Amino acid sequence: MTLTPDERVPVLITGGSLVGLSASLFLGRLGVEHLLVERHARTSHHPRGRGNNVRTMELFRAAGVEPQIRGAASVLADNHGILQADTLTGAEQEWLFKQIDPGGTLDRLSPSGWCLCSQNDLEPVLLRNARSLSGDIRFGTELISCEQDAGGVTAVIRTRETGEDRTVRADYLIAADGPRSPVRERLGIGMTGPGDLFHNVSITFRAKRLADAVGDRRFIVCYLTNPESPGALLPVDNEKDWVFHAPWRPDDGETLEDFTDERCAQLIRTATGVPDLEVEVTGKAPWHAAERVAERYSEGRILLAGDSAHEMSPTGAFGSNTGIQDAHNLAWKLAAVLRGWAGPELMETYDAERRPVALATAARASARSAEHSHPGYDVAPAGGRQAGMLAVVLAYRYLAGAVEGVPADTKSIPDEFSPVAPPGGRAPHLWVRRGAERLSTLDLYERNPVLLSGPAGDAWRAAGRRVADHTGIPLDCYGIGSDLRPEDDAAWARLHAVGDGGAVLVRPDGFIAWRSPGPDADPEATLSGVLERVLRRS
Known part of the structure; x- marks a missing residue:
């Protein structure tokens, strides 16, 4: 029907x-x-x-x-590191990392x-x-x-x-x-995939005196390893509100009902190493960690x-x-x-x-x-x-799809991060001036495909505008050095791996769809063909 x-x-x-x-x-x-x-x-x-x-x-x-x-x-805003400790008051304290961006690298890579x-x-x-x-x-x-x-x-x-x-x-x-x-x-x-990995109960609680035990350690999470009560402690406001993830073993017959308020409070006291801590449990939620696609x-x-x-x-x-x-x-x-x-x-x-x-x-x-x-x-x-957290976060790549010219040896996630982006990768960040406005090149990418052409790439820019007129594709065209003035003159060619006469086609989601390292004998025909294939218009 x-x-x-x-x-x-x-x-x-x-x-x-x-x-x-x-x-x-x-x-x-x-x-x-x-x-x-x-x-x-x-x-x-x-x-x-x-x-x-x-x-x-x-x-x-x-x-x-x-x-x-x-x-x-x-x-x-000031919580950055991941701490691993036997308890908050114990002798075994190790920062897995203390700062998310210790060298200030991200300032050069992203706005x-x-x-x-x-x-x-x-x-x-x-x-x-x-x-x-x-x-x-x-x-x-x-x-x-x-x-x-x-x-x-x-x-x-x-x-x-x-x-x-x-x-x-x-x-x-x-x-x-x-x-x-x-x-x-x-x-x-x-x-x-492997399926279920482990199970936790997330316990929200209030404990005003826990901040004294934490001191000036502003962590994102603290893994507490006391074998009698392992768990993960997360701050909500660094003062009185906290979250504790306690291991839960349903495969051994343990139920959610076993996590009474008193048991949860005792788990938190043991894990943190503050035996007389006053704990007010405010909520409990089970969650399951798994690897499935x-x-x-x-x-x-x-x-x-x-x-x-x-x-x-x-x-x-x-x-x-x-x-x-x-x-x-x-x-x-x-x-x-x-x-x-x-x-x-x-x-x-x-x-x-x-x-x-x-x-x-x-x-x-x-x-x-x-x-x-x-x-x-x-x-x-x-x-x-x-290693390579940045590789996972900023350098994941599309090997096939709405892209053209992906290098043959490309992995979905490279072993190491590189700011140079090939087709299929995130377009790199670069500070530029557009008139009196300072913006990141990433600010150009949202609504329309964007064609960036080098200082000697006027033919690409002109071709892009003709293609947009003929096809109805809302292609935005910018010339580096004319429409956009980089604060670092050499960075555009280096980060996009093209010459001054080259061009890069960037999708609305900020991924490079295609690039030409240099000039082309017929840039209009080349660009038109690329757009037809990438956008699946034919």
Whole structure:
């Protein structure tokens, strides 16, 4: 039976946590009408998922919300390191690292930086801004069913308070509905990987005197290794509010009911080494660390994002960041297809680009948990400590998809970070002047493809403008040294690995789609062909 829709919308999003709200924000910035449904009545109230890496903050900068997020995170702005200790009062104290960016390297690589903003503080910022962009976001509403055909997706949504059902017709559905994704299960998409790694109970509590034991140690997390009560301690306000992750072993018959308030308080006292600490337990939430990646990220017009597509160990906060970056990858492609300047087959590049990155990142996250001896994860690290955190965060690359000319030896995540970006990699940051305005080259990338041509590349810039006129592709063209004046004259060619007569094509998500090291005999024909192939227009 064909259902007559009550509503029509280009994009339907199911799931209103970090990834779904980010998708709404990114789509709203691009003017794409959409509807988001979330079964819960409000945003998260539990302080978790706090690590937002520099790449994610670059995306939030482009979306205009970075200052608001940093404002929401201001109480933890001075927390940087990861400490490992037997107890807070014991003799065995080791900083796994004391500063996120000890040498100030990030200032040269990005206009943004890391930000410690818990999910319960970040989600309201995303929600407020998404709604200000006319995002139709409905909490207390769940997706009941969905079916697709060649032209779109028909879904039934239900308002939980009233039980009212409505039928929605959408061109595309983004399933950001969590690790037990009902949409993924309906599609029969399996998961690959080792599966469950360990289980914890996250205990929120108040303890005014704990700050005395912590002293001036401003950590992101402290791994407490007392064998009688191992766990992870995280500050909420560095004063009275804290979180303690206690290992939970359901496979041995341990239940959540076993974590009474008194037992939780005693675990915290033993772990911290403060036996007379007054502890007020304010909440408990179980969570499961796993390494799984979906066998495929899409089925027709239904696209998986975030935890529905991948689960990762929490060490390093790779999972939430990867999910937000999924949403960003999807947003520009949906906008391009829906507006007609890219072919529908562009959506097929989502799996080719994002799934290999998730596989490599998930493996790095599990290795990092072993390296940090995360409480509950009884796996020895494979070798020495992992290097290359920046390689995971800023240098992940797309080996296939909406890219052309990717070097043959490229890995999804390189062994070491390099600021020089090949096709398939994140376009590098460079401070430039546009008139009197100082901006990062990353600020150019959000709405349209961008062609950057070198100081001797006027032919590329002219060709780009003709191609935009002829094809209707909204290509922005800038000449280095004319439209944009770098503060470091030599940096543009070095970081993009091109000569003064070369050109670089950058996608709206800030990834290099293609480059020409030097001039071309027929730049208009070359550029037109590249755009046709990258955007799947033919």
